[in-house]
Amino acid sequence: MTRALPFGPVTEDDLDRVTGKLFLTDRTGLSAFWVLLTLAAVIASTGVVADSTATVIGAMIVAPLMTPILGTALALVLADRRAMLASVALVVGGAVLVVGIGYLSGLLSPVPEVAATNSQVASRVAPKLVDLVSALATGAVGAFALVRSDVSDTLPGVAIAISLVPPLAVVGLTLESGAPDQAGGALLLFLTNVTAIIATGTVVLLAYRVRATAVSTGREVGRLRPRTVVVVVALLVAVAVPLGVGSYQTFRGQRILTAAQPVVAQWAQARSWQVVDVTWSQGVLQVVAAGPPPAADPASLRGALDGAGLTAVPARLSEVLGGTTELPVSPSP
Known part of the structure; x- marks a missing residue:
């Protein structure tokens, strides 16, 4: 038909x-x-x-x-x-x-x-x-x-x-x-x-x-009943709120990556290291690097990030042939 x-x-x-x-x-x-x-x-x-x-x-x-x-x-x-x-x-x-x-x-x-x-x-x-x-x-x-x-x-x-x-x-x-x-x-x-x-x-x-x-x-x-439609709309709103928060976090993560990538690259180059990856995941800046001894100095990376205005950004440094070091947010002066 x-x-x-x-x-x-x-x-x-x-x-x-x-x-x-x-x-x-x-x-x-x-x-x-x-x-x-x-x-x-x-x-x-x-x-x-x-x-x-x-x-x-x-x-x-x-x-x-x-x-x-x-x-x-x-x-x-x-x-x-x-x-x-x-x-x-x-x-x-x-x-x-x-x-x-x-x-x-x-x-x-x-x-x-x-x-x-x-x-x-x-x-x-x-x-x-x-x-x-x-x-x-x-x-x-x-x-x-x-x-x-x-x-x-x-x-x-x-x-x-x-x-x-x-x-x-x-x-x-x-x-x-x-x-x-x-x-x-x-x-x-x-x-x-x-x-x-x-x-x-x-x-x-x-x-x-x-x-x-x-x-x-x-x-x-x-x-x-009208309340049936209201319930469906309310459910949409209920899921939209945390999704909006997630969208904001993604946008914030992209801005942090844009600011952090050149800083991390410069930090690695000064030590003859190579940056394998820089990502933003679960509210933490993830840095993966590889290079010759001695081991990377996490404090120097934290200082470089702070100097670029990323003081409030928690970070994590992982060495390809080493361990992982947390770089917590620097305390306020």
Whole structure:
């Protein structure tokens, strides 16, 4: 059937297809959900441990966690309390399962899986406002592809664009590695994506007049209360605040790197050393250097940074063939 309008009401067949796909009520659908989610969690956890982007993308495609999240949005639109509780329970239970598998995978890893040593972890522990914007757009595409069967072939791309299982795997891995602050960042990324999917999914389903179709076909539809919309908006605001803080920290880190890199390079050159890397991670300036004996003098680097106006910036100096030295903020005179 061809719709004259881009947001024409869904047909009864569309509604049956969407509800059948999103509301997992039969044993077959539930068993498939848990089996696929378990396998996706194993793939994601091992992919993060191996620092393999391709493996992690494979986990995104396999993971079925977006189904109950969009099911929550559909239940909100239809004001179906029972379906909403069932969908939320699947999301929460699935999240706990993935975190648990991530934690167990961390026990098998010989080294701590943290942002400083693993790029897959680093990319998921410091979410920013841009992640919320991306998740909102991706959630809208996912809901649109479900309602419109003629564009359903975009769903694998949506699965890759939205990150659900990998952040949860990172939560478990970083908890096992003793980095609860990084686990909190990864959990915030997951909650951001979930909230965005529910919010934009609700908007798209309302735009396609799913409620009107349900009523016209004799389905039982509850009353959509204004407070439901208020709660969804409040959740978006709740995740946007820490994301805004994260964005500011990223901006501040870039400014510090711009100021620190020439200072560190000059300090290393004066001692015939070579700067391997200068990064900003978790609120600390990380300097990695290599050179001939004698060992680098941390106090001289601290003094150089202070002289460049970076007195309040904590730093960490790591020698390629030596140890790591903390350079705390210099005390105020």
